[in-house]
Amino acid sequence: MSVTAAQGFTAxxxxxxxxxxxxxxxxxxxxxxxRLAAAGVFTANRVKAAPVVWSEQVLKGGQVSAVVLNSGGANACTGPLGFQDTHATAEKAAEVLAGHNAGEVAVASTGLIGLRLPMDKLLPGIAQAAAELSGHGGEKAAIAIKTTDSVHKTAVAGQDGWTVGGMAKGAGMLAPGLATMLVVLTTDADLPAADLDTALRAATRTTFDRVDSDGCMSTNDTVLLLASGASGVVPDGAAFAEAVRTVCADLARQLIGDAEGASKDIRIEVIGAASEDDAVEVGRSIARNNLLKCALHGEDPNWGRVLSAIGTTSAVFDPGQLNVAINDVWVCKNGSVGEDRELVDMRYREVRITADLSAGTESAVIWSNDLTADYVHENSAYSS
Amino acid sequence: MSVTAAQGFTAxxxxxxxxxxxxxxxxxxxxxxxRLAAAGVFTANRVKAAPVVWSEQVLKGGQVSAVVLNSGGANACTGPLGFQDTHATAEKAAEVLAGHNAGEVAVASTGLIGLRLPMDKLLPGIAQAAAELSGHGGEKAAIAIKTTDSVHKTAVAGQDGWTVGGMAKGAGMLAPGLATMLVVLTTDADLPAADLDTALRAATRTTFDRVDSDGCMSTNDTVLLLASGASGVVPDGAAFAEAVRTVCADLARQLIGDAEGASKDIRIEVIGAASEDDAVEVGRSIARNNLLKCALHGEDPNWGRVLSAIGTTSAVFDPGQLNVAINDVWVCKNGSVGEDRELVDMRYREVRITADLSAGTESAVIWSNDLTADYVHENSAYSS
Known part of the structure; x- marks a missing residue:
């Protein structure tokens, strides 16, 4: 599984x-x-960590021969010297891997913001990792990028002789200064960078981009897709896109399921929207409502907080035509009291909220989690 | 103090x-x-409680003879019947107050969303309150609008024979479904509704609108300013505006100081902004960053989280020129490590964050508070 599920990769x-x-x-x-084809998607935060700035440059060439990832330090807000550290990391990888070029080595980091990386440990580590490269190393690679993740995350999909596999860490920006979602996907399908880019952007748009754990955007988010072409198969475009989406959705669901301090995984489906953008805006507003997240933690099907979150958006809707279901009980109908809230069974970890805007036929799903005292403890200095 | 500090008012x-x-x-x-001149500012939430819809109509006439406020129920998301309840409330007040017109009676409610008010108790209560009206009743009125407020909130200002006084409850939308900031200001200055409106909008723009406790917008927020003209004094416009602003700022500060579960009051000043809108956007983004709010609760001067919050805005800035001070220690300079974070004294309740965008001369102050386990407990069903 993981990044070595596809042929042509070692880790x-x-x-x-x-x-x-x-x-x-x-x-x-x-x-x-x-092949060395690659595509990448990076954080939209304008304060970008050094490895993000570096890797964005690398990806412009459409070729990636290797990726170095470290946990234990984000290398964000570290100034020009931090950027030099990332550069030196790529140079070191190119040096120890025969025939590689630093300009094709992507770098990703995760950990505390504002601290320089211990290069005296990181650079020798690259040589050691290179010596241990294996076609079965994907699992170990997935473990090495964990920060506060309780489990490592991998997924795989594919068909007809080609495979897409991947690993992920984090969930939004959840940990104590330990920013970041890092994802590396690999495939042995024989596709050029432009096709990878199309498939990756389409997949992240409806998976990682619709995970909203705590509303905080990292300085380090990085999602890479590398193709080796080792299968020799040129897959059907739609089938490949669907495989990439499947792996991304699987990993995204694992991220939410491991969100810090969370006791509930919340699936928010907005239906009846005039546009997909409206559906996403409303879903995100619901996902970020701290009062609702507290209520759901307390197993309180508080639909009033869903309505007040919808009311802050610019989406098309008539307040008198809003309907909300929690775990399939329509507790709010036409903007007012609906079915008996006592009918809502909140005992399980997964909570499903359906918000019907009665304004069209578009929809979107956003995944989030509840807000708990454990989240506060894990993210205050008390716990560090 | 309170709403009876100015002449011409009973409560x-x-x-x-x-x-x-x-x-x-x-x-x-x-x-x-x-005089019966009045102005009002209401929630921007598109899901508005019945009393907000009613009072917005009343205020269009520029005259308010009485305000009925209740805690214990928000009358929000209660449909046409909820609106009838508000209407009946105004009718009852007009009936028991000789010579009043229901169309000039404003109504404000605060409490749980989605429940009808017990009109069999509320309507007799209006008669009882009318019987107890007094020129010293302002304090009791301020107490009666409390929900989870630990103290009632009043303020007063004025000069040269005229006075502005007021009362407030809540802080953003903090309580368990107990939405809402309700504020009533009164003055004996002799001014028409248009002048009140100008002064009130200018004051709320830089006071109540810049309090951001938990990012949640209520369905019921209401701020009213009533003028009796009883002093016979027509104040200087600038002096009156400043008095209204002073009372609003005082009450806003009291709201943040009483925010649910909070252990820190956070003053966020954004300086060096290219525009005031930029400064407000950045301040609000910092105020709403859950990770930062947890860190400050833990007395951790985590400037990396300030930078990552700034990075999500559309304000004009160069990431390499951002400076951040926490309690006057410039822990971040030029987007990277600045003065030693160990120098930051975090022992006191008030925390001052200064974010310098190095992009202009505009500034704004946003008040917020930390995110605590107590907030989670108070807002989950466990505690109710």
Whole structure:
């Protein structure tokens, strides 16, 4: 599974000593070709970590031969010296991997903002990881990028002789200064960078972009898709796009399921919207309503807070025609009291909210989680 | 103090039995003239409670003779019957107050969304409140509009024979479904409705509109300014505007200081902005960052979270020129590490964040508070 499920890739995950607790903290993913095609999607935050600025440049060439990922430090807000550290990381990888070019080595980091990385540990770690590269290294790589993740996350899909696999860490920006969602997807399908880019953007738009855990946007979010062409198969475009979407959706669901301090996974489906943008805006507003997130934590089907969240959006709707279901009980009909809220069974981890805007036929699903005292504890200095 | 500090006003606050615990829950404020001029500002939420829809209509006439306020129920998302309840409330007030017209009676409600008000208790309560009206009733009125407020809130300002006084409850939308900020200001200055409107809008724009406790917008927010003209003084426009602003700022500060579950009051000043809109957008983004709010609760001067919040805005800035001070220590300079964060003294309740965008000369101040486990507890069903 993971990034070595597809042919043509090797990976490794090791403990380089970046994390003080000695846990694995450095992953290396290498594309052995014959193709080196790649696409990437990065954080929309205007305050970008050094590795994001670097990797955006690398991806412009459409070729990635290797990815170096580290946990234990975000290398964000570290100034020109931090950027030099990222550059040195790519140079070191190119040096220890015969025949690689630093300009084709992507870098991703996750951890505390505002601290320089311990390069005296990271650079030797790259050499060690290169020595341990294996066609079965995907699992170890997925483990090495964990920060406060309780489990490592991998997924795979494919058909007819080609495969898409991947690994992920984080969920939005959940941890104590430990920003970031990092995702690396690999495929042995034989496709050029432009096709990868199309499939990746379409997939992230309806998966990772619709996970909204705590409304906080990281400085480091990175999603990469690398193609080796090693299967020799040129897949049907729609089938490939669907496989990429399936892997992204699987990983996104795993991220929400592991969100810090969460006790409920919340699936928000907005239906009856005049446009998909309206549906997404409303879903996001519901996902970010702290009062609602507290209520759901307390197993309180508080539809009034759903309505007040909808009311802050610019979506097309008539307040008197809003309908809201919680776990399939329509507790709000026509903007007012609907079915008995006592009928709502809130005992399970997954909570389904359906908001019907009665304004059209478009829809969207946003995934979120509840707001808990554990989240506060894990993200205040008390716990660190 | 409160709404009876100015001449020409009487008020009362009583327990009508709307709240099950028997606490005061009904307030009445009466303008005895000679003028009945008034202005109002209401929630921007498109899902508006019945009393907001009613009072917006009343205010269009520019005259308000009385205000009925209740706690214990928001009368929001209650459909046409809820609107009839508000109408009946105004009719009842006009009936028991000799010579009043229901079309000049404003109504404001606060409490749980989605429940009808117990009109069998509310309507007799209006008669009782009318019987207890007094020129010293302002304090009791302020007490009767409390929901989860730990203290009642009043303020006063003025000069040269005229006065502006007021009362407030709530802070943003903080309580368990107990939405709402309700504010009534009164003055004996002799001014027409248009002048009141100008002064009130200018004041709320830089006070109540810049309090952002939990990012949640109520369905019931109401701020009213009533003028009796009883002093016979026509104040200087600038002096009157400043008095209204002073009372609003005082009450807004009291609201933040009493925010549910909060342990820190956070003053966010954005300077060096290219426009005031930019400064407000950045301040609001910082105020709404859950990760930062948790960090400040833990007395962690986590400037990285300030930068990542700034990075999500559309304001004009260069990430490499951002400076951030926490309690006057410039922990971030030029987008990177600045002065030693160990120098930041976080022991006190008030935390001052200064964000310098280095992009102009405009500025704005937003007030917020931290995110705590107590907030989660108070807003989950566990506590209700």
């Amino acid at each position: 490794a995950g090791i403990a380089a000593g970046i994390k003080e607790n000695g846990n694995p903290d450095l992953a290396l993913v290498v594309n052995n070709g014959p | 009362a606050g009583i327990a009508a039995g709307i709240k099950e615990n028997g606490n005061p829950d009904l307030a009445l404020v009466v303008n005895n003239g000679p």
